[in-house]
Amino acid sequence: MASHLSMTTAEFDQQVLQSDVPVLVDFWAEWCGPCKAIGPSIEQLAVDYAGRAKVVKIDVDSEGDLAQRYGIMSIPALVVFKGGKEVDRMVGAAPKPQIAALIDRAL
Template sequence: MASDKVLTFSDDTFDSEVLKSPVPVLVDFWATWCAPCKAIAPVIDAIADEFDGKVKVGKVNVDDNPGTPGKYGVRGIPTVILFKEGKVVDQVVGAVPKAQLEALIKKAL
């Protein structure tokens, strides 16, 4: 079941929602046809629930929003990038375990 805490970011909203966010933002770059993206989706949902209020969690569909992934060098999906104060803190590519994403977030908190 998808978490209602996972936001949807677009090329148009990325600057205001992610780069200007007062809290760290975890962004999942994905596509509907990507099997590993579907595999990591429940992990992203769990992270959104677990870190609610501390970290903003959202997704960017790379097919619908090609500008933002290009700007951040996203070449493979899923790519998960953690932003803090408008800058990239860290990123991982592929369907990684939840513990790896938790460790990534803890670096920014």
């Protein structure tokens, strides 16, 4: 089930690195239980922060180069980009308020 938040490597540079608002990137995979567990929270945060921040999902199986570029070793990995640079990172599943705090720190 592909989410509307899903993105390819080609879109990443434009949508994430050149974004004028902070971007939360969820590196995940279909086979990853914890990734699926936080999926609904990620989708809800995309709605909650619409206009103030972006939320995107990167499937590490189909976009392995991107995962490698950012040294993603275990998933889920949540990485916040601001002004084209990584400013925050959290590895592992976490409750929605904890994920929201990642975005809040970048706003």
